Amino acid sequence: xxxxxxxxxxxxxxxxxxxxxxxxxxxxxxxxxxxxxxxxxxxxxxxxxxxxxxxxxxxxxxxxxxxxxxxxxxxxxxxxxxxxxxxxxxxxxxxxxxxxxxxxxxxxxxxxxxx
Numbered sequence: 070x071x072x073x074x075x076x077x078x079x080x081x082x083x084x085x086x087x088x089x090x091x092x093x094x095x096x097x098x099x100x101x102x103x104x105x106x107x108x109x110x111x112x113x114x115x116x117x118x119x120x121x122x123x124x125x126x127x128x129x130x131x132x133x134x135x136x137x138x139x140x141x142x143x144x145x146x147x148x149x150x151x152x153x154x155x156x157x158x159x160x161x162x163x164x165x166x167x168x169x170x171x172x173x174x175x176x177x178x179x180x181x182x183x184x
Contacts, residue, residue, distance in 0.1 A: 076167060082163055087150050101135055104131055
């Protein structure tokens, strides 16, 4: 079977980059944890709101705090990921890669299929 092969050596840069999605999820989880701690640390649910005259339950307070703390946590996680990504650009390594490609002649493959 006739083949045509080519070999070439290339130099590539390799670096370890953080997965940004992991940092975003961790930031959101940290924000929810902070919201939960703030909900149970300060017992403001037994008081009536002075502006609206409504009394909020702990679940509602947690929801309000989660709406604030989760996006803040996501932003902080993104900032940490970007800082680590920038730091990883300084620590690149160059590697030599042997790139081989083999091409099979289509007519010779068709001949073997007929046999």
